[in-house]
Amino acid sequence: DINVQIEGVTKVFRSDEEGEIVAVNDLNIDIRRGEFLVFVGPSGCGKTTSLRMVAGLETPTEGRIMIEDEDVTGYDPRERGIAMVFQNYALYPHMTVKENMSFPLRIRNYPDDEIDERVDEAAELLEIDDLLDRKPSQLSGGQQQRVALGRAIVREPSVFLMDEPLSNLDAKLRVQMRTELNEIHKRVGKTTIYVTHDQAEAMTLGDRVVVLNEGELQQIGPPQYLYDNPVNRFVAGFIGEPPMNFLQVTIEETDGGYKAVGDFFEFELPDSVGSDLDEWDGSLDNVSLGVRPEDLSDLSVLDEDEYTENSTLEATVKVVEPMGSDKFLTLTPPTDSETEFSARVSPESTVSPDSSISLSANLEKIHLFD
Ligand code: ADP
Ligand code: MG
Structure with missing residues (x-):
């Protein structure tokens, strides 16, 4: 109606x-x-x-x-x-x-x-x-x-x-x-x-x-x-606050699938994300990989069965803001202090500024944009 x-x-x-x-x-x-x-x-x-x-x-x-x-x-x-x-x-x-x-x-x-x-x-x-x-x-x-x-x-x-x-x-x-x-x-x-x-x-x-x-x-x-x-x-x-992170990647074909290769990480894309690429119009060399801050977790507080090897990335912690229900981290890639991205990790995470951190991305929840 x-x-x-x-x-x-x-x-x-x-x-x-x-x-x-x-x-x-x-x-x-x-x-x-x-x-x-x-x-x-x-x-x-x-x-x-x-x-x-x-x-x-x-x-x-x-x-x-x-x-x-x-x-x-x-x-x-x-x-x-x-x-x-x-x-x-x-x-x-x-x-x-x-x-x-x-x-x-x-x-x-x-x-x-x-x-x-x-x-x-x-x-x-x-x-x-x-x-x-x-x-x-x-x-x-x-x-x-x-x-x-x-x-x-x-x-x-x-x-x-x-x-x-x-x-x-x-x-x-x-x-x-x-x-x-x-x-x-x-x-x-x-x-x-x-x-x-x-x-x-x-x-x-x-x-x-x-x-x-x-x-x-x-x-x-x-x-x-x-x-x-x-x-x-x-x-x-x-949509979403704090906003989604966008990381520059190139997409490469693998055996029956795709991987996203960034400057400081390499993700094997799950089928749900990779299937978007079957009808991709744009270039595969310059793709934005979107990941929300809450979909990046501190590896040290995850159990081993809670992440896969190809979902991990290293980063340098710049700022730690405890928010009660989570900790909000401002991060940079290990080799590049200009690019910032963010993560919302568990309050149990013991990160401190200027240290490095291993993170795991929830690959089912990432997005690709041209
Ligand atoms: P919003 O409400 O999303 O902020 P508006 O609908 O007020 O946006 O405005 C959309 C665009 O139209 C803007 O570029 C604005 O400057 C222009 N605009 C709105 N009203 C007029 C008007 N009466 N004369 C000329 N330009 C206008
Ligand atoms: Mg208005």
Whole structure:
């Protein structure tokens, strides 16, 4: 059951200084009813522009927007059955919470009893029913955020659009609101399109995540799927914190398989990774081998049956950061002090800076990119 369709949508801005800017390039996405879809990508990649085109605040240069199977491309924002929540909550300071939440219904001339009913219902849902008589200045950042959400909910839109709604909150509150948004979305059950530059927010909130770069869709899928199966180096490097390491290798054929040969290691590739190479387009002499920090382990704390000979590498330890549940290591190859990579090893590891360490890579979890 598809709720919103973004069909071949392109947006070109023209400015005197910079000429043409392709903010969004041929975007195609079907958004399911009730889905929480997150757009994520670096600043300037076209997230806000994409959302504004769904909202009707920006007109696509090409393509169309469908909501409830209706082509709404030429429609006003008010005719689209959407509600938008912005990063600055834009609450009216002189109005109480109740007046703020009533406002969108009041200007649409809803009868008083229906306004009261909807506001009470939304306030209960958001657990702000005891704040209705306060002014915004008497609320915490998180409470203001909930009022802003409430003002969107009372309109009972079919789609919620949110542009970095948590970015004005401090780090701790942001994490807390993330959990709350998750719960609120489950209770409200409405289609939500959410924009953020923060991959952690995307991972925790999204049923599916759209990774954008330079106006182009890189990959769309459930967060864990993107994490495990990034289609290219951009997605691999953007999703996951700390980011994936990329090590330069050449690929050589062996008896019935492949090996990756780097400056300071040689890995026999398991079939699951090697099979990617059967349809490889690029050069095999200059390949990026991606390995996440948590997929590199300290050999000295592994049992012998927990690694294979051809998965090991030596490195020099530069920095050791104990994180409680693991130790985060900044490493360099033994022969090259310029290239850095990182590992998250067991807290039992006894490494110290300026020493050398033997590591084992989980070869099933490595990725190859051209
Ligand atoms: P994001 O929200 O991902 O940071 P935006 O959608 O705001 O990115 O912007 C995408 C690109 O389009 C950027 O290069 C930005 O400078 C450009 N852009 C956005 N809005 C306008 C505009 N009104 N006029 C000209 N260029 C714009
Ligand atoms: Mg933006």
